[in-house]
Amino acid sequence: MFFESIGCDALDLLEVMRRRQDRTLSMLKDLVELESPSHDKAAVDACVDRVERECTGLGGRLRRHPRKKFGDLLEVRFGRGGRGVKPIMLLGHLDTVWELGTLRRMPFKVERSRVWGPGVLDMKAGVAMALTAVEYLLEAKLLERPVILLLVSDEEIGSTVSRSLTEKLARECEAVYVLEPAQGLEGAYKTARKGVGGYTVHVKGVAAHSGVDFERGHSAIAELARQVDTIQGFTELRRGITVNVGTIQGGTRSNVIAAEAKAEVDVRIAKAEDALRVDRKFHKLRAYDQHCVLTVEGGLNRPPMERTRGTAALFRRAAALAGTMGFGLQEAATGGGSDGNFTSALGVPTLDGMGAIGEGAHAVHESIVLKELAPRTALLAAMMLKPEG
Numbered sequence: 001m002f003f004e005s006i007g008c009d010a011l012d013l014l015e016v017m018r019r020r021q022d023r024t025l026s027m028l029k030d031l032v033e034l035e036s037p038s039h040d041k042a043a044v045d046a047c048v049d050r051v052e053r054e055c056t057g058l059g060g061r062l063r064r065h066p067r068k069k070f071g072d073l074l075e076v077r078f079g080r081g082g083r084g085v086k087p088i089m090l091l092g093h094l095d096t097v098w099e100l101g102t103l104r105r106m107p108f109k110v111e112r113s114r115v116w117g118p119g120v121l122d123m124k125a126g127v128a129m130a131l132t133a134v135e136y137l138l139e140a141k142l143l144e145r146p147v148i149l150l151l152v153s154d155e156e157i158g159s160t161v162s163r164s165l166t167e168k169l170a171r172e173c174e175a176v177y178v179l180e181p182a183q184g185l186e187g188a189y190k191t192a193r194k195g196v197g198g199y200t201v202h203v204k205g206v207a208a209h210s211g212v213d214f215e216r217g218h219s220a221i222a223e224l225a226r227q228v229d230t231i232q233g234f235t236e237l238r239r240g241i242t243v244n245v246g247t248i249q250g251g252t253r254s255n256v257i258a259a260e261a262k263a264e265v266d267v268r269i270a271k272a273e274d275a276l277r278v279d280r281k282f283h284k285l286r287a288y289d290q291h292c293v294l295t296v297e298g299g300l301n302r303p304p305m306e307r308t309r310g311t312a313a314l315f316r317r318a319a320a321l322a323g324t325m326g327f328g329l330q331e332a333a334t335g336g337g338s339d340g341n342f343t344s345a346l347g348v349p350t351l352d353g354m355g356a357i358g359e360g361a362h363a364v365h366e367s368i369v370l371k372e373l374a375p376r377t378a379l380l381a382a383m384m385l386k387p388e389g
Helices: 010-019 021-033 041-057 120-139 163-170 220-232 274-283 309-324 340-345 370-384
Strands: 061-065 073-078 088-093 109-111 114-116 147-152 175-178 189-193 195-204 242-250 260-269 293-302 331-334 367-369
Touching (some): 010 021, 010 120, 010 370, 041 073, 073 163, 088 120, 088 163, 088 340, 114 120, 114 370, 120 147, 163 340, 175 340, 175 370, 195 274, 220 242, 220 260, 260 274, 260 293, 274 293, 309 370
Parallel strands (some): 088 175
Antiparallel strands (some): 073 147, 109 114
């Protein structure tokens, strides 16, 4: 019924995306070979330039948001829609975790039914898919609603410079589609993500020679070790709270009682209400050795993306559309965060994992499954169409 109402058949849409797959791959190759590590502004901006040229050719209305330290943010608007029709947002990022020169050992290639390369899964394939989908819908005059494409430059390092813009634009929108990779090789869409926090626990002790003045010293490392045991106990698996001491540093030499030590801690929460619960525990920490000074910095930097009614409704629609194309669609929750966490926390229905299917994000075997590229691009395009009613 839905596809008939817009004069478009589900299988026809799938076939269109298969015919355009080489175009998608060409764009993907360009993006992957424009290496764009988060901390290299010039490199990220070169990737932004490439997408900007593509969007200009599609007739998009562009606004580039310059940033001094990190890459620029790119906002592109397509379609005009009728009065009172809210846009949907396509949300992604162009920065990667890979340093310049990675291509020499991880070149872009299509091999063994996969597409390989740094950032190919996370998440340049999602960007290429979005551009392919928009291009077709514009050509076919099927885009009857406004679309905002927002590509940020600092997602992999916390989205500190882009968060405010992401939230500002999301408030205009009816829904947000996040172009991050789907979950696992089954390709589940993500309807929930944990919130992410980070704390740094510093200890200042009293240095002394470990042989001559042992009793005068008060070890920051010994104090931190006791704190680590306490902190690991903050994990509550039944509530979806995990706390991991990921790094520790301290001391200078084996014969010196350590004057300084610190630990960096990763925190994940499933429910927004638990942010304050965990934060209070960290700030209630007190030194066991009264000669040591303990300080705690940090907090939650991404709220959880909880499975709301709006998000569940988006998933049901996506699953129904996938069914008309001949494949099933599952949903999943994940412990990782994305910029979809920000938009969901605003109450905007947000569906995540609408990019490519693959494996190895942030790893040397990063790749996408080639045969899934066209179906997932077709599904993304279908979700951009205005629903019945």
